[in-house]
Amino acid sequence: MSKGLPKRSEDYSGWYNELVKKADLAENSAVKGCMVIKPYGFAIWEKMQQQLDQMFKETGHENAYFPLFVPKNLFEAEEKNAEGFAKECAVVTHYRLKNDPETKGKLIVDPEAKLEEELVVRPTSEAVIWNTYKNWIQSYRDLPILVNQWANVVRWEMRTRIFLRTAEFLWQEGHTAHATRQEAMDETTQMLDIYAQFAEEYMGVSVVQGIKTENERFAGAEETFCIEAMMQDGKALQAGTSHFLGQNFAKAFDVKFSNSEGKLDHVWGTSWGVSTRLMGALIMAHSDDDGLILPPKLAPIQVVIVPIFKGEEQLDIINEKVSEFIPLLKEQGISVKYDNRTTHKPGWKFAQYEMKGVPIRLAIGPKDLENGTIEMARRDTKEKQTISFEEISSIIPSLLDEMQDSIYQKSLNFRMDNSTKIDDYEEFKKQIEKGGFVYAHWDGSGETEEKIKTETKATIRCIPIDGENEEGKCIYTGKPSSKRVIFAKAY
């Protein structure tokens, strides 16, 4: 492994690509557009999953699993949804291979094994799930249905990037069905809140909650809510979406129920998801030129201990000393790794664990044994301090909390510092070039949105939910507007 990363300031995307590899998170596979998530990267994803899963269950959701394949006739049932995804679908057309009669040892697709009904590899599961819900729902007593699935999906993207946009990715998709519009809308916003809470409290990433414009809305939804995060290069990253589906899918799949008055009505739906893209957000939001910076709550290893020693006798003494306080940390639910391998030098280990973003490093050597101390270094600020053995079990947990908070504050400050209100189009163009979120007035038309996008590459990330109503003029057309929206270049 070669040393060092490209500098963020010189080559941001090169920095990201190298970091993903050097921190052992993931790598490109032999399959076009598909990644291999390596154990260390997957451990972070598992921590995210566990936390999200818990939050879903606390709000009454259950996990289930639906098929990977969607028969084409089901897929096309909801027209807008089908149209929106059609261009990026992988399609199974045959079910058998056979030996190539012309070249020994090669296989060909057996032309006689053509499927009568092609199967679409799910780019999202609304179709197959709503087709199933049809059988599950007869009465208002069957509602609500609150189901989530953890799955993989495939979207045949033209241009891929590890974690941010891959042809196959892992995600969760919640699909709920409700008796009333209000209840479905409440579900939609509840899940958006959960995503925002997860991003901020666990990932330490500050986000804006908002509503997508019609152009950016999920195909088949009546309204799409999202959380938008800002990366260190000032670009936006959509970190999660929650869709109010109205009765669109219920109508497309004929999902009706009798209400308490005995009248038939279509059910109301929502769907919501976050994906392995969150890994990309986590990496890009916090890390520096020395490697990954992980928020303690999602770090697979929270504390690493590195012994510094000459000879086996010294190592034995350190081993013994360390074994005294490791249980005190583990008791408190802290994950600790003691790396007393003799195959690598301390300096090498320091650099490695910095690359991998381990929040706290403890180093203990002969000097410390003499003084009854240990050197404690925090990854985010690189600060080191010497503490006594007695203090370890009390200082570490509070430092982890402090780091979690400080990482979030830094992200929040960064977003604030790079958010500007602008009312002049020329100035707008300059600011978009610089990066960050630009709050500007917009006349509400898709046409204007499209023109601004063509001229500046900026898209409307969202109409912020907590934005104040404020009279103004559209930055492009000068037409009246009642609220600012967020423009930014996005991943």
Add this chain to the structure above:
RNA sequence: CGGGGUGUAGCGCAGUCCGGUUAGCGUACCUGGUUUGGGACCAGGGGGUCGCAAGUUCGAAUCUUGCCUCCCCGACCA
């Protein structure tokens, strides 16, 4: 999908233009020794279908054709 670049040991690269000894270098790896408070040093060693396939040639990493990967730019991207 269009334009550009790229593919040679685990990783990073040179060699390719102008075909010709045994395909090199750094790093990583293995062995031995000295080391160990920020990516150690010395000596020795192993590892290659030169992206894949076909062709030209006495001879191909090098030339030709086709295919594929990854990266950058564009289009596309709930």
